[in-house]
Amino acid sequence: MSKFRDACAALALLVLMSVAADVPAAGPDPTLHSAAAAQRALAPAARLPRAAFLEDRALTAVRLSPGGDQVAWLREQGQARSLMVLPTAGGAARILVGRTQARQLSWSRDGRWLFLRAPRSLAMVPVHSAGGMRTPLGGVEQRQVMKVDPSQPAAVLLRERVVAGDAERWRIVRMDAQGKRSVLREDAHWVHDVALDAAGRIVALARFDGDHDALYRVQPDGRLRAVLRLQPLERVNLLAAMDDGSLLLDGNPGGNFRRVLRLEADDTLRTLHEDPRHEADLDEVVLDPATQQPVAASYRSTVATTHGIGAAAPVLAAIARQLPGRDIGVQAAGASSTWLVSARAATLRDPQWYLYDARRGGLRRILDAPAAAGKAPPESQLSRKVAVSYRASDGMQVHGFVLLPPGVDPARAPLVAQVHGGPISHFRPGFDGVAQFLANRGYVVFQSNFRGSTGHGRAYTFAPQGDYGNGRVQQDVVDGVRWLLAQGIGDPQRVGIVGHSFGGYSTLLGLTFQPELFKVGVAGAPPADLGWAMRWLVMSGEQGDLPDRSLRQTLRALSLDATEPATQARLHAQSPSANAVRMRRPLLVMAGAVDRTVAIREVTHYVATLKAQATPVTLLVDPEGGHSPIDPIPREAYLFAMETMLQRHLGGPVPEPAGQRLRAYLRQNLRVAGPEFAALAQPAPSP
Structure with a gap:
């Protein structure tokens, strides 16, 4: 049996080497491999209900x-x-x-x-x-x-x-x-x-x-x-x-x-x-x-x-020693010796709260009654989030995070790239409900803080030099996925991409221009033409009537000011909209009908174009939704539809059945139903 496992491992390594051929040579990442080994040694996580990932912090x-x-x-x-x-x-x-x-x-x-x-x-x-x-x-x-x-x-x-x-x-x-x-x-x-x-x-x-x-x-x-x-x-x-x-x-x-x-x-x-x-x-x-x-x-x-800064340095050091591995936040109290301490982690939906006596050095847990914790998913069943950095194909160091499901061999698990919105934003090391939901279903989740993200300095944010189409920013996401595959993380035949807003745009780019890598995509509120979307945002959308109009100057500095014809033309030429004929991978799109960040008419026009050319596509529209779903049923529909799409094309457990209210919502709001959702789009049978 051991010889058979060794042969399989060697064959897998050859496959990984061929998939990762475009990534600069890099040795094994010790932190990532240590984390993968530790997670693999754990018992597999229990499959938690969708509701566990929908609850807000208590x-x-x-x-x-x-x-x-x-x-x-x-x-x-x-x-x-x-x-x-x-x-x-x-x-x-x-x-x-x-x-x-x-x-x-x-x-x-x-x-x-x-x-x-x-x-x-x-x-x-x-x-x-x-x-x-x-x-x-x-x-x-x-x-x-x-x-x-x-x-x-x-x-x-x-x-x-x-x-x-x-x-x-x-x-x-x-x-x-x-x-x-x-x-x-x-x-x-x-x-x-x-x-x-x-x-x-x-x-x-x-x-x-x-x-x-x-x-x-x-x-x-x-x-x-x-x-x-x-x-x-x-x-x-x-x-x-x-x-x-x-x-x-x-x-x-x-x-x-x-x-x-x-x-x-x-x-x-x-x-x-x-x-x-x-x-x-x-x-x-x-x-x-x-x-x-x-x-x-x-x-x-x-x-x-x-x-800690100045005289507070030993206080913070003492707190950190008592809460190893936690993301610590503090609130001081003037002349009092009492400090309020929060302990956060990727595996904690709700922070743990303590009072710290700076004179005696003791921590006392507060606010931890069962009623306060609500229906938080158990920490033992959630996935560790590992901070990683990798070299992009042009040599730049890029940052990100990886979530590794407990009890799962990451080399055999499907891999999902989750792309953040913005793009002037970034992933953090804390709890992420969507990522933890996917990891609980057995997916390795990769979150790239590609160049252009915030959080890593102003130079990092400006590094794309306007290349936000099928260019340098998207390549950072692709390079990160290929780097992970080369590290033995993820099944190269089962890779998907998901994201919301700019992340949805990146999803469309991935399926359009990297179909050999990404087999399926889920795009929330995606602009199909970033140039058109940015122009609409500053002229007619949410930013158009804000009193602080500095966004236009920011976009201009980032070479994203689509009120300039040359910028709009450049972004359009690289857009999923202009290259829709290349889109053949299955796609789920979700949007809000009253979104003032991404115009719903842009989303529906793109989906209609795909449908006309027989691309497998599904469109779910929240009739009263804005840029992101807020109410409980639309939020559950978001997770259910995502899980259904990924499971059909990447494997994983069959989704928990939709309840009566969720089924009714889906029947009413699936504007275009691909084969994955055909049964849900049908009217309910007569009693």
Whole structure:
């Protein structure tokens, strides 16, 4: 038997070598092979129901009060949430608000109020008494919450649109917990962010100046003094104004990576912390609420790491020793010794929450009751996500992640390339419901953070030089798949590609131009012509009526501004739409009828073209859906349809049968039913 296995392995190696012939020679990746061996040695994961991957996190927006005496959070309850508060010294949690549409919460500086942000309203809720107030957001004023006012006991800063004839101006307003409003500034330009001194005066602001972003200091008389003119994809966030006249920032001006910065009183820019590995942008910086000094910085584009800054370094090191292998997040509490700690992982839908006593060094688990955990999939049944990097065929190092199903020989498993949207976005090391769903069905999942992705520095984002069609960006995905196959990960005869938005576009590219590699594709909300889609987005779509119109400048810098005829022509020539005649692989397309990011008419026109030439294609349209499915049944339909398509062409377990409501939804909304869905598209039999 051992000789037979050895012969099979040798034959498999020859196949892999032939498939990977276009990839630069590379030796075995020790980290990947070690992870594969560890996962293969585990018991196979139990097949979990689709519902396990549809549930949202049970607890969201968990926040420690500035004094460290209470933790507040939002507990999911169907389509709404309840506001909960727990004393850190011990005792039971209590419900502060029984039902709210809020998705974000913040503490006031004095810890006596909670600010709840819903899509269309802001509620100010007292912690120790009844009452409170609510103010609308959006509307003709396009009112938005900017941040909690750090200079006041209990207030927020709002940004509002003021229309005067054909002109518009932008007003920065302070509103306290009793509803009192004070106008702090009015500006002809869209203001991204502001910093206030201890007296509550705006001393710095960042705004969009019509063709670029810029940072200004605000003089006592209100006049502006330019400090930084920012280049495309350079960003700054104003974290705090210090007593010595310096500004605490995070961003990437004057450098490649996003990092923690201090702008000194003489306007010298100094780096306080950046990724020690020199491969990831700053993801999060934590301030001490009492001193406004940075205490921790997290980087999550490759291997997730959190580092203490200054005197907080030993505190973070002590926490990390007690939570090995976890992605740690912290919230400090001013003069208190209490810290709130989150522990995340790719195998945890919900973070684990702890209180850490910085004086005694102990961790205490909180918020872990079964009711709080909900229906989270068991961690033991989920797949480890491994950070990888590989050399593309032009020699550039590209980053990404691989999910390896437990108890499965990865050399014999079907391989699915999952491509992220954007493209100005990136995969992270944390929990991903779609990827874990696929891995639970036995698929190896490959997530490429191809060049052009964010999270790896500004130079990495600009590296494509506009080649987003059947060119360099797509080749990074293809090279990554072939590199994995050469590493013995994935069955080369069973490779698929899936993605949403730009990921859907990449799926169409893969099936059109690399059909020898990709056998099937699933595309969510895919633009079939990126040039046309980008032009529509900035002229008529969601970005067309946003007050911050910097997207056009960003696209121009990335050579993606399709309002320029030459760019539009170049992208069109490389598009799946212009090359539809080459598309022959089976394809599932899913879209929302009221999507304002990718026009539904572009999607339906492309599908009609494929259908006319007899390409096997299925189209599922959510009649009330936007860019991504939100409601439970459309979300389940997304997973069910994806699983059905992949199983038919790549193998794997037969999908869990669709319930009555899901079948009815599919019958009603399958606009085009390929052979994989013919039975579901038929009317229900008469009783």
